[in-house]
Amino acid sequence: MSVTVTLMHVAREAGVSPSTVSRILNGTANVTPDKRERVEAVIQRLNFTPNVQAQALANGRSFSVGVLTQNISSPFYGETLAGIERGLEGSLYYPLVVSGHWQAEQEQQALDLLMRRRVDAMIVLGGVIEDEALQQVAERVPLVAVGRNVLGLTERCVLIDNREGIRQVVRHLAELGHREVAYISGLETQQDAVERREGFEEAMRELGLPLRPTLMRRGDYTEASGEQEASDLLRSGVPFSALVCANDQMALGARLALYRRGMRVPEDVSLTGFDDLFSSRYTTPPLTTVHQAVNELGQQAAETVLSLLAGDLPHMTPYVPRLIVRESTGPVPHPLTAGGLLMHDSS
Amino acid sequence: MSVTVTLMHVAREAGVSPSTVSRILNGTANVTPDKRERVEAVIQRLNFTPNVQAQALANGRSFSVGVLTQNISSPFYGETLAGIERGLEGSLYYPLVVSGHWQAEQEQQALDLLMRRRVDAMIVLGGVIEDEALQQVAERVPLVAVGRNVLGLTERCVLIDNREGIRQVVRHLAELGHREVAYISGLETQQDAVERREGFEEAMRELGLPLRPTLMRRGDYTEASGEQEASDLLRSGVPFSALVCANDQMALGARLALYRRGMRVPEDVSLTGFDDLFSSRYTTPPLTTVHQAVNELGQQAAETVLSLLAGDLPHMTPYVPRLIVRESTGPVPHPLTAGGLLMHDSS
DNA sequence: CCTGCTCTTGACAGCGCTTTCAAAATCATC
């Protein structure tokens, strides 16, 4: 394609030295107004844009921050990325994002890729890669982790109190009179999935509700697994009046399973999620869930990284999730007759 | 942070010249096995990773392709991005993505940003920026547009036959006996929104169905607008038995409006979308929609870009969307009594 | 008009890598 115009061309054309052009570009030093105008005119005319690679090489900073995400198309990570994008806006920094797909090997490759590109900082969203690999990265550039605790870097982790979030859900259900509540867990290779499940168990115990192994299911955070587990649950015939899902996506899947069995939400069973994805406002009925402000978390991470880059030592305020009661939860259907709340035919 | 190790360090440590190390890194030329081993050992030991910026500068290619998207957190663009990511996988290229948020100015800034980073190619997803700006970019690097036609670059556009997609929807509804069908259009500053609406109008005429202005609504592709327009529609009292939405997100919003009014889908009204977002499989009931293979479109765009970069002139197969019938559409409720299908109280 | 000061400017080295060119080493052949 056409020849790219360099700072050199601009300098020649304007009759000044490259240094002068550089100075004008970066505002590094004073330049007499007439030269400045001359140069700026030439820049306009030639449509010159500085080569970021060369700038990076020359001054040792790439003005980019690496983002290791897991699945760019998941609504959860999508919103976080949008938050990061927003947090970086206005700064000179630009996010480079790579997906790890929850696979340690791919995550490692992603980190390598980003280090090769000499990102000035790194933001890590979840992931299953060992802490050690992240510590290694953190030795070279400032690192902030979101939704995951990294040993030795705890003060650089934007954490969510998953236990507290689930506890609020259980408390809400208990207040509505639910006792038999089922749970679909997330992929337990992920820290947060474990925390949420444990939080659920703790809360149930605290509130004196029965914790039945047959009502504890294990999904993988996807809609499909939510549907699968919910439908297994239904088929098992064990009665329950509320179903707590470890995230909104699984709740969505579970909702479909309930629909297929003709169960109404919340009249027959109450359903809850976790994350408060944007679209959870629009499910039928709108989903009761735990708000995570995913977007803000991303933004906070970006801002933290920026101040880290500016040399500050920012302090992270831990994020407290909050229950959003919508319309997928309601009072227990039948006034607690001994022996079972819901009877499912075995068809 | 710690000093970064350069190719120079490796060379010195291994007792060879920088050229040799470079040759080993890139497989550019033969190197005697013992030297190769020596160097590779040092690379391992020093944990050396080549600086991509420097490489880019030296050989004039950055091995990155720019992606101008609109809203990174929208499920639609998220899936497209995942497709692009996948299409680029295995190649040496890496996507740099920036969001334009459907604002010409921001899109221009995004393009500038990417050109500064000297991307080797560009993928444009939709957008409202003038064709001229894209033509200008296309003069410098190979460019592929998805879901948008760019004057003078049509052969580089991955297009979707929006008219045909909507026509299939209308035909499907007609076969089910629907006559009074309402339509919620997308943001008509976007090409595809116009095409879909026109396609709807054409199809209705072709099939001899009445085209009532009062049943034509104008949304903006968001869930909120879908809810708003559907609820206005309902409140207006004009009877209709089917509601066609220009995309899935608005259908989701409309679904909620129907739910609020106690209207069942599809028993009382049939509902359709467009895009076949992943989550549309999980709405209640699962949504009848037009499949766009957003993911594959992204992948195809990426592959096209790669062959363009390899110097080929790939030929683009235009994409034909296809109707996916799920459970949100059904036969007309009442057997067509004169004067109105549905009566809405004015409350 | 000269001295001493400050402000503006250009030459040049260098960022980390690739690649060309020619020298050095290796190999095959007579």
Next chain:
DNA sequence: GATGATTTTGAAAGCGCTGTCAAGAGCAGG
């Protein structure tokens, strides 16, 4: 073992920019 062909190797230039340094220009004061 000498010759030429071939392969391996290192020196050096250059990619496009920044930043240092010292020279040049501009100015105030004497």
